[in-house]
Amino acid sequence: MKIRCIAIDDEPWALTLIEKYVKQLPQLELVATFEDAIAGSEFLRKYPVDLLFLDINMPDMNGITLASSLINKPFIVFTTAYKKFAYEGFELEAIDYLLKPFDLDRFQKAVDKVEKAMLAAKLSQKSNDASIFVWSEHQQVKVILSEIMFIESRKDYTCFHLYNKPKLLTLLPLKKTEELLPSQEFVRVHRSYIVPVKEIRKIASRKVVLQSGEELPIGRLYADNVSALVKL
Known part of the structure; x- marks a missing residue:
C-alpha cells in the first residue's frame, strides 16, 4: 500500500529535492506540493493524506501553526534549515525532523520511521478490536x-x-x-x-x-x- 504524501515548503528547490527523493522510493506517492502554506492547509482539510513533509519557517503561516491547526493530523516530517525549531517540532509529535539540505539516506530514514509508525498504528487498531x-x-x-x-x-x-x-x-x-x-x-x-x-x-x-x-x-x-x- 502506498503512503500518500504532500510537501509544503516556500522554497522551490526544497520541493524539487523532495520530489526527486520520492521518485526513488516506491512506497511513496506524492499527491501534491505547495509553496503556499495556506493553500496547503486548505488542501489537507479536503483531502487527508498519510504523510506531510512540512517546512517550518514560511511567510503567512509557519509550519508549527499549520500543524497545530490540523484536526486529523497525518504523520509529519518537518523540513527546515533552522535547528532551533526542532524542539517545537517534536512537541507537536512530529515523527522526524530533517535539517536542510538533507540527503537521500537521511530522507529514507525518516520514511522508515513513518512506515514503522503506520504498522504500529494498524497493529494497535487490530489489538483494540x-x-x-x-x-x-x-x-x-x-x-x-x-x-x-x-x-x-x-x-x-x-x-x-x-x-x-x-x-x-x-x-x-x-x-x-x-x-x-x-x-x-x-x-x-x-x-x-x-x-x-x-x-x-x-x-x-x-x-x-x-x-x-x-x-x-x-x-x-x-x-x-x-x-x-x-x-x-
Missing part, C-alpha cells in the same frame, strides 16, 4: 482485550477486571485463560494475576503498578516474565 469469549453465568460473553485492566484468580473463579464495566466472573481456570490471550500482549506476573503489558505503568520492587494505580505482586516463579519486559 481483538476479543475472546468466556463462559459466565451459563452464557458465552465477549471480552474486548483492550478493555481488560487485569485478570485475577479467585479460588474457583477467574475474575476479569474491566474498564467502565462490571467485573466478569468465569469458571475458566487462570491457566486456561492465559492460553486464550496473545502472549505478546499479556503477561503472567503471579499465580493469581495476568496483566496487559500496555497497562503496566512501572515495575517496582516485587510489584507492578498499573495505569489505574492498582498494585499487584510479582510472584517468584514469574519474575523472569516481568524481567523480560524490562529488556524490551
Whole structure:
C-alpha cells in the first residue's frame, strides 16, 4: 500500500529535492506540493493524506501553526534549515525532523520511521478490536482485550477486571485463560494475576503498578516474565 504524501515548503528547490527523493522510493506517492502554506492547509482539510513533509519557517503561516491547526493530523516530517525549531517540532509529535539540505539516506530514514509508525498504528487498531469469549453465568460473553485492566484468580473463579464495566466472573481456570490471550500482549506476573503489558505503568520492587494505580505482586516463579519486559 502506498503512503500518500504532500510537501509544503516556500522554497522551490526544497520541493524539487523532495520530489526527486520520492521518485526513488516506491512506497511513496506524492499527491501534491505547495509553496503556499495556506493553500496547503486548505488542501489537507479536503483531502487527508498519510504523510506531510512540512517546512517550518514560511511567510503567512509557519509550519508549527499549520500543524497545530490540523484536526486529523497525518504523520509529519518537518523540513527546515533552522535547528532551533526542532524542539517545537517534536512537541507537536512530529515523527522526524530533517535539517536542510538533507540527503537521500537521511530522507529514507525518516520514511522508515513513518512506515514503522503506520504498522504500529494498524497493529494497535487490530489489538483494540481483538476479543475472546468466556463462559459466565451459563452464557458465552465477549471480552474486548483492550478493555481488560487485569485478570485475577479467585479460588474457583477467574475474575476479569474491566474498564467502565462490571467485573466478569468465569469458571475458566487462570491457566486456561492465559492460553486464550496473545502472549505478546499479556503477561503472567503471579499465580493469581495476568496483566496487559500496555497497562503496566512501572515495575517496582516485587510489584507492578498499573495505569489505574492498582498494585499487584510479582510472584517468584514469574519474575523472569516481568524481567523480560524490562529488556524490551
